[in-house]
Amino acid sequence: MSAAKRGLQRGLLIVAALAALGVAGLVAMQWLMPHGGEQPGSGQVSIGGPFTLTDQDGRTVSDKDFAGKLMLVYFGFTNCPDICPTGLQTIAIAMDSLGGDAARVQPILISVDPERDTPAVMKDYVQAFHERLIGLTGTPEQIAKVAREYRVYYQKVPLKESSLGYSVDHSGFIYLMDGQGRYLTHFRHDVAPDEMAKRIRARF
């Protein structure tokens, strides 16, 4: 094989490898950062889906129970040190600033730590943030299913030095879904409350 041909072949291999990396990167980005999928059915990765879980009073609830309301869906867990409290505080302030229109929005916390977050534990927790906040938990399988639908990453992490035993790493987006449970937009957990309220209002 001539040196020129070998050079060309190596060049093609590098191009192919870069293309593969690019595709893998895009897939990873879509998984971790569900950006741009503003219009349902636009060909973007779909976010959300039906769920059946247990609320903080032990009742079985499904996405259908919230039909007609905008759902503000956040995944977290009650032992979360800072990310969840920040996000939930923001949701609470945004809800209050919506005034009477807050009735058109259902904020929901879904636990990514179903082993520890029983309905009773969830009840104490959600009540501390807002009277309208609903806390949902379920079997590990139910939680895995809804997390998959919402493209939420979560992973147990052992904590050697803590009596808690483990923590749960999780992605921190807050999803806004329409009255039929379809994805509208999402917020970072550190979004300003007035920004959140403004963007919710724009969807009424």
Ligand SMILES: [Cu+2]
């Ligand atoms: Cu958290």
